[in-house]
Amino acid sequence: MASLKVIFLLGLITFSGIAVLEQVDGAGPCGKSSPDNEAMKLAPCAAAAQDEKSAVSSGCCLQVKKIGQNPACLCAVLLSDTAKSSGIKPEVAMTIPKRCNIADRPVGYNLHSALKGSYDEFSPLIGRKS
Secondary structure, three states: OHHHHHHHHHHHHHHHHHHHHHHHHOOEOOEOOOHHHHHHOOHHHOOOOOOOOOOOOHHHHHHHHHHOOOHHHHHHHHOOHHHHHOOOOHHHHOOHHHHOOOOOOOOOOOHHHHOOOOOOOOHHHHOOOO
């Protein structure tokens, strides 16, 4: 019975160590960068992410295209503390890829489900042109 407890304890320690290493290794939605750090790169998008009628700068489009290559990262950025504290409206920000005419933008991503790797209800906002 004691050996079973030791095996369980060793397994728990191993599992905990792996979880810590994954966090240190940068296994988040944006790789080794945090969503808050990536959000700072979207500073040129501040006005366009608050007002759907605001013009989108070329600098904003360039950054959105780069970050948008990983839709889960883009969604994590839009839900980050940095984005929230800067007044970003996720429902408006999600229109930026379409407003930038990014041809290879992700189709049908929902902010929460994109973090889990599934598609959903934002397709009218970011979907490709028919």
